[in-house]
Amino acid sequence: MNDQPADHDQAFESLRSSARRLEDIDFARNEPPAGLWARISTEAMPVVAPQPSVRSRRSLWVLAAVAAAAAVLVGFSLRNGTQQQPLAAAALSNTDLSPRASGSSGDATLSRKGDSLILHIEVRNLQPEPVSYFELWMIDTSVQGMVSLGPFHGSGDYRVPDGIDAAKFPIVDISIEPADGTPTHSGESAVRGTLD
Amino acid sequence: MSSRLCHRPAPSGAGARPGVVLIAKRTGASTLPVLTTRIDTHQLEAAFACGEDGAVKRAYERYGSLIYTLCRRTVGHFDAEEVTQDVFVSAWRSQATYDPSRGGLAGWLVAIARNRAIDHLRRQARRPATSMLAEEHGAIATSDVALVNSIADRMLLSEALGELEARPRMVLELAFYEDLTHDEIANRTNLPLGTVKSDIRRGVGRLERALGHSSPGAA
Numbered sequence: 377m378n379d380q381p382a383d384h385d386q387a388f389e390s391l392r393s394s395a396r397r398l399e400d401i402d403f404a405r406n407e408p409p410a411g412l413w414a415r416i417s418t419e420a421m422p423v424v425a426p427q428p429s430v431r432s433r434r435s436l437w438v439l440a441a442v443a444a445a446a447a448v449l450v451g452f453s454l455r456n457g458t459q460q461q462p463l464a465a466a467a468l469s470n471t472d473l474s475p476r477a478s479g480s481s482g483d484a485t486l487s488r489k490g491d492s493l494i495l496h497i498e499v500r501n502l503q504p505e506p507v508s509y510f511e512l513w514m515i516d517t518s519v520q521g522m523v524s525l526g527p528f529h530g531s532g533d534y535r536v537p538d539g540i541d542a543a544k545f546p547i548v549d550i551s552i553e554p555a556d557g558t559p560t561h562s563g564e565s566a567v568r569g570t571l572d
Numbered sequence: 573m574s575s576r577l578c579h580r581p582a583p584s585g586a587g588a589r590p591g592v593v594l595i596a597k598r599t600g601a602s603t604l605p606v607l608t609t610r611i612d613t614h615q616l617e618a619a620f621a622c623g624e625d626g627a628v629k630r631a632y633e634r635y636g637s638l639i640y641t642l643c644r645r646t647v648g649h650f651d652a653e654e655v656t657q658d659v660f661v662s663a664w665r666s667q668a669t670y671d672p673s674r675g676g677l678a679g680w681l682v683a684i685a686r687n688r689a690i691d692h693l694r695r696q697a698r699r700p701a702t703s704m705l706a707e708e709h710g711a712i713a714t715s716d717v718a719l720v721n722s723i724a725d726r727m728l729l730s731e732a733l734g735e736l737e738a739r740p741r742m743v744l745e746l747a748f749y750e751d752l753t754h755d756e757i758a759n760r761t762n763l764p765l766g767t768v769k770s771d772i773r774r775g776v777g778r779l780e781r782a783l784g785h786s787s788p789g790a791a
Contacts, residue, residue: 408640
């Protein structure tokens with residue numbers, strides 16, 4: 377190594393002594409556990425929508441909706457008896473939503489049952505993933521205000537919180553939520569549709 | 573960093589130099605497989621630095637086992653998954669701070685991993701006694717930080733050697749491990765002396781770049 381510049385010699389010698397200290401174990405690799413990438417991408421998934429201001433607006437929405445609710449409920453109860461009556465329906469699809477739920481679809485039907493509004497959901501091909509769960513939402517058309525109907529456990533009836541004006545939140549949305557304790561919408565939706 | 577050019581590097585044909593294959597056949601070459609080509613590494617690093625879609629996933633596919641193994645050997649089997657997750661989530665969120673002109677992506681990830689591992693060990697307030705290296709070498713007297721850095725340095729160098737193309741790697745290995753002179757390597761491999769010299773010079777440069785990001789400042 378005699379005709380190289382001095383700094384090259386130094387770098388060479390340093391690397392040689394480091395390389396000679398390497399042992400077989402330094403070249404060995406363990407494959408990471410299956411599913412680890414899914415957890416990484418879930419945790420790091422950028423939140424696109426809704427805006428951060430949604431949380432603060434939500435209480436206002438609830439207050440406003442409570443006032444409106446009485447009139448709505450009166451209207452509903454005048455028109456409907458005690459039988460469950462469909463008020464609106466939506467087809468749910470994955471179009472333009474998370475590729476992780478591609479192929480998922482479903483239907484939503486809003487009905488009145490006694491004093492309550494019930495959102496009946498039927499989903500197809502919605503596959504649960506470890507360390508995340510689904511949550512059911514009703515969202516306004518500006519995608520600013522939203523109401524959580526809680527964790528989504530599969531096809532069935534979900535009660536709209538009392539006092540919520542369903543007509544103001546016509547978008548039915550099922551989100552994929554990382555189990556991280558953050559109460560807001562993750563920004564990643566599996567299926568969505570608009571009641572009409 | 574802000575003015576970094578984010579164009580997709582053209583997949584140059586320079587990687588398919590037929591001479592490499594011929595020489596490898598003639599000499600028997602290296603027994604360890606070359607994991608990937610240098611051009612792949614360049615493209616991944618450029619895509620990662622530019623925040624291209626899917627680049628973090630590709631980085632994980634490429635370096636997930638390196639980082640996970642490093643974590644296993646430093647924080648132990650049970651916590652390795654959690655720390656690996658932290659490393660890649662952090663890498664994803666700070667993707668824009670990666671600067672390929674300062675060193676390789678493996679070294680950048682290893683730098684994050686060594687910090688996370690040290691943080692984790694400090695939080696746990698325990699030594700990395702469950703790591704294989706500590707058990708094997710009885711490195712009980714070494715501080716946690718020095719031990720993590722040592723493991724990280726060695727694994728990064730092993731990774732960098734694995735990313736060299738077959739011929740420069742073989743030439744460097746003969747110089748490193750068998751103490752051969754340039755002339756002796758040329759005789760042994762039937763390579764021209766000038767090729768041996770340039771392989772060593774460029775190989776040293778590539779190894780130095782690969783280790784560039786990762787200097788812990790100590791050890």
